[in-house]
Amino acid sequence: MSGAVAATLFGPEDLRLVGYEPGPLAPGMVRIRLGAGGICGSDLHYFRHARTGDFVVTSPLVLGHEIAGEVIATGGAVPDLAVGERVAINPSRWCGRCSYCQLGRANLCENIYFMGSASKTPHMQGGFASTFDVTPAQCVKVPGETPFAAAALAEPLAVALHAVARAGDVRGKDVVLFGAGPIGLLTMLAARLKGCASVAVADIAAAPLAFASRLGADQVINLGAGDEAAEARFDAAFEISGTGAGLAAALRSARRGGVVVQVGNLAGGSIPVPANAVMSKELDLRGTFRFGAEFQEAVELIAGGQIDVLQLVTAERKLAAAPEAFRLALDRSQSVKVVLTGD
Template sequence: MNTRPIPTRTLGVVAYGANDLRITDIAVRDPAADEAVIKIAYGGVCGSDLHYWTHGAAGESVLREPMVLGHEVSGTVLVPAADGSGPRTGDPVTVHPATPGNDGRTHYPADRPNLSPAGTYLGSAARVPHCDGAFARLVTMPTRMLRLLPTNFDLRTAALIEPASVAWHAVSRAGDVRGKRALVIGAGPIGALIVAALRSAGAGEIIAVDLHQHALDVATKLGATRTLRADQADAIAEAQADVALESSGSHRGLASAIRGAARGGRIVMVGLLPSGDQPVPMSLAITRELELVGSFRFNDEIDEVIAALGAGRLDIDAVITHEFDVEETLTAFETARDASTSSKVLLRF
């Protein structure tokens, strides 16, 4: 049994409501036998974190109580699990933030637990009580959520593994992309990582589209062979892409993906659109026999991403544009909100 003393308090990033984000003292939860205490090194600011800060909600998930943010993290094991499961003291780890859950009545494929109806995700207000995230210097979490990293793996890069897994899953939903022309609508952090994943998967041509030149420059560094501004409607329509991946999360982006896809092509919808009906040219999707498929989070792709990074088959560091100490979280969030000058913003814990 582990007898190492566990700190009872730590510093965390907590959303209390719209425009009420606090860097404050929080409790370190006592670990169960199958839980470890992790010393967080880096955390990546996600769009959902920004929404909880600015709107007090991310889509349908509304803050009803204070919640620790963050699900893109890396760190080392401070106190291992008492039952002997999982990594040992000092081991470098990243985190799979999802816990699948079945409500007993909703049908979904057993091999796609990301679609389970009663699942939870770190830093999500989808359920009450909310599922606290991992933006804290010390975090207690089940060993089943931990992924051991190779020795001397860069923990800065490791903070990108979760969003890179989202991108990897999206590319897998596109099918075999080897030698094909791919169109990526939206070159923010997820879109840029999709570009990197497409490059790793052997795409022949990768066209990135965005409103901001800064995002297009990042996409180029990660493997885009050509870039277009989002207002170049004719050029986008002429792309004739075998696969189009929409990561802007806007109906205009989805419309561009439909127009830019070749007849018989596939469109992967990654960006989460607002609730309700969306005005997009579905007649084109019908007459061109386009395949529209959704892509939501990821499953075991996180293990494939770790392997690809370790083998040098995936290069994603260029998506990181800024780093801030946790005490500067508000500045970090302000920076991350400005897509014209930033891509992935990291917090140092």
């Protein structure tokens, strides 16, 4: 054996380090050695329940889609990529041919495969592995001085940038975010970057709210302690917690004519929400799914120092300690973003 391992999910809370021998590299593909990978909220949903939203794990799945690493081999001539270069990996593999790709909305691609996701069968394996193979189009080069952990967080930053873009022009507007996890915190930073006037952050837990304050939130709202977001005050409200209660609160908090963006992946099935608010306040309720061109923007913002994503990293663990790292990431009192690193 080569000593290569992959963090593979077999069922709820059944994450194993599985050894493997990397096979031949297919023509036109690129082999990456893992530098770092962030554990995402959807990874944690998979870990706990073997599903996230409507995506159900039906066969062993290598997790991980927030990833960066080093090019160690190319399958023939691959323009603009060389062995030894550092790259952030876009986990989306779009077809480029369907109507959505042609319209510039590749995140809605009819034939998309997404690393570490059970959205398609067979599942597309993720990047929490010693090595993994991607297409050249998935590789975005980063400067040699950019830490792997920072480059890996281009993916969640891209999610946040796309969410803010879905809200429209937020310059000079008051914004509220429901959910102070990593995506919520990055959405706060993205909204700041795009010129919003103020940002309030709501959550049910004190520790992530304290973290949001340190990162510059104008107001924190502890829903777990009985605080409530002001009704009909905010120009844009983002539901990021992935809960029906969060979506209901976002609908209540948005002013008349405001925008509500659903970022969080709600539990599968139907969820009751006060939907009449969409009618009576003439709200724009918008979905946001992953990202498109924002991935390139995210890499540039990180490499250029405009957004310091490493502020969110509270722990790093080796890939070989993935099960322990996942349990740590589940403890919101102890962690914000846990990053796995290559051995």
